[in-house]
Amino acid sequence: MGPGEGTVRPGRFFGVYLLYCLNPRHRGRVEMVLIVHGFPSAVAALRFEWAWQHPQASRRLAHVGPRLRSEATFDFHLRVLAQMLRVPPWARLPLTLRWLRQDFRRDLCPPPPPHVPLAFGPPPPRASASKPRAVPVTDKPDQGSETSCSLCACVLLDEEGPLCCPHPDCPLRAHVICLAEEFLREEPEQLLPLEGQCPCCKNSLLWGDLISLCGMGTEEEEEDSELEQEHWTDMLET
Secondary structure: OOEEEEOOOOOOOOEEEEEEEOOHHHOOOEEEEEEEEOOOOHHHHHHHHHHHHOHHHOHHHOOOOOOOOOOOHHHHHHHHHHHHOOOOOHHHOOOEEEEOOHHHOOOOOOOOOOOOOEEEOOOOOOOOOOOOOOOOHHHOOOOOOOOEOOOOOOEOOHHHOOEEOOOOOOOOEEOHHHHHHHHOOOOOOOOOOOEEEOOOOOOEEEHHHHHHHOOOOOOHHHHHHHOOOOOHHHHOOO
16 A cells, blocks of 8 residues: 556656555555656656655655554555655646545645645546647748747747647747746746746746647657656756
8 A cells, every 4th residue: 555656648647646455454456546647757757656655765855754653554655745745846846636536535734735736536538649739820920931939039940849828819939948937037046937927918827737738749759759768857856
């Protein structure tokens, strides 16, 4: 009964799950009751899973005490999880806490950060991978002309995967680094944004949703190669 790492990923799905043994005295059926998903890479999910299983060995979780004699293993894992979601590097990842069995649900203490949503039931089927949405037909430049970043005004190259605001009719097209810097103006010491205001339409955007909706690097051939490549968040120490 404890956390494990899941490699099943429809589209770009990296998650870690919590198991519960329904009849521990007789080594009965084990059921998956909780998934934490939204990791940027398989390595990030594996490191989270390792720290969840070995909190005493992670310097990030030195403040988490050992399991109490009166504390069930399941409750201990939830206590560790609550702390993990509040400390770096995990506190800034666009994660989702998903209960597969609502009858096992517990309120975490402390609660997850505001940008970590609570979901129930199996993950919804993911649509086929698609490229970042194009600008509206009426706004498309003439063939052969170049499109510029809305923030730095430099030319956007196809391989740079520009970010686009998901709100209808918003013309935002920006380099990832440009929009990240815009979102981090009040948090210059951070590397990963949580949320921010679209510089064009002024709507509030969650960084994790923006990256996901814009479908960065989700073509099938890119997905397979990404399993062999490092993501920059994999460099963050646990």
